[in-house]
Amino acid sequence: DTPALASYQNFFASSQSTKTTTTMAVQGLELLKMVVSCGLLIFSLIVVHALIIDEQTNLSENVHPALAAVALWGALIWLSMVEGSQASMVGLPPVDPELYKESHPIAYKICQRGHKGDNLDRYLMGRQFMVLALVFVINMSGAPIADADVLNLPTPLANCFLKSGLAMILFTCMIGQLNTQVNASHCMLDYLNDHFATFTVWVAMGIEASGLLHASYLIQMIVSKLAGKPVESNEPPRDAFGNLCYWGKILFSVAFLVFAFTVTLSALFDGKTTMWEGVPSAVAVIFFFGLMSVVGMLEGMQIAFFAVAKITEEERNANRWAGMTCDLLFGNGGRGLPGFMIGRQLCVVSCFFVIARVTTVDIEDDESNVLGVGDGAQKFFETGLLGALITTIVASIAWQLVAGAFPLQFLGNPITYALLRICLFLEATGICSGAWVLADIHKSIAGFQKDEVYIGTAEERAAMGHGDGKGLGGAGHLAGAIILPEEEVDPGMYTAQRNKILTSISMLREQVKESATEEEAAVFEASIAKEVAHLEKINKDQEYHTKKTEEAKDVEMAE
16 A cells, blocks of 8 residues: 555654654753753862962861862862762672682672672671761861852852852762763672772771671661561671670670761750851751751652562552652653662762751850860860761661561652652752763773673673572662562562563663663663662572472371
8 A cells, every 4th residue: 555655654754754853852861961960060179279278278278278179179079979879889799700800809709798698788788887977077178158259259259159059069969979980880890890899898888897887786786676677788797706796896886876867966956067157056957857857858769769669559659649659750761760879979979068067066256165175075076076977877777678578668658759759859950960970081091892892781691691689679778678478489579570670671771772871771771780680689589489388288298
């Protein structure tokens, strides 16, 4: 039928033309966002360094501008390694290390040690404190003091970039966090194959070994008890001496945490912190706990979202709010999840800087020391480390553990939905799009290559007999775990799950073809790899349950 064929060809050509036009518009918009974002970043760099040179930051005013500049960039570079190494450490456990033993010997040694037993959890716990401590150092080095004024900026611009802290937030988020996370999420092996990474991982594990954060383990036990699931340790039980040291560290950590709260709250009530002038003490305390709750929700949401990513839609949509949240996250080809991660990072960093300002102790020359302590202890209080400790345990690790145990409850919370909306809006503005440009520059200079170049895709690894494992998650772990009631296994369930995963893979492959940028395509390719790994797990689970069922039948017949 020639007329029908011609009509179809015209329609196809028209749709292709529309699709091309839409793609060009999207690419143009993304380019505009990157240009504007890079411009804001450059302006922020100028403002921050002008503050340091004019001695209008805490460290440059009290010590010296040169030391402030060194501390700022030292903390920022180290923060970038902390953030990047996390992506590598969390992403590599399922991969057989023998595949990269020769090509990446440093990364191999790090993973051999870092993935042994419960060391990954220890690293993540110490790493969380490092992030807070480094952000506090960055805040001391580059954040403006009260009434700071540089470059004769107009009042609206000064309020936007100085008083609100936007310059520091953009500066830290794009240079110290997002760009390294982008590269490390795709180039895990190259990023971790560095002695700086070795040093960072050992420092993180050393912080955990000190016992400073062991109060988190007490929270872990309480959460696991409430969830009705024991903590799934990957190590043998501790002996008597090990238990003595373990509980001794927990008591020390709890006591130090109480002390940190005492000092911080006392300083807040007495108006002896860097909190903005004119804010009543009671409001400052409420603001402090409110901010920690927001940080906790954002930390928990990340864990909960990944925990529920592999369960059925019916299980995820436990109530109206859960359904609305899942529509935003997993609808439209799953674009909501990477968008949330970027927006979340911006929100969390913003909260960290405000918390640093609220909790950092600061006294005038004619004021008495907090709690009447000596000058040495007062100087220690003014480092802000007490605020970092409180935020790490109470506003971060505790919420992650709760979200890992009760992810479905997190999904069904209206506050979760509201914060997700805010994060997606921030990501949509493109204010941090400059991070992609920095990531490309960093990748070119460092010569990073995607992991698939060295170890192949998940499908190729499986074909070589080196299929990916399940990782190191589980109940009570910081990686998060979904806890659902155990039910009798229906063989038809596996077929339905397989069909759903295959459909999802097909949709993701289409999204790869339609991706406007290489980074966007990489996100979908990573999702495909996870779906394939999940498919392999389902096949193994079915084999296991089939074997168990047959064994049970044999026992029943024998009886």
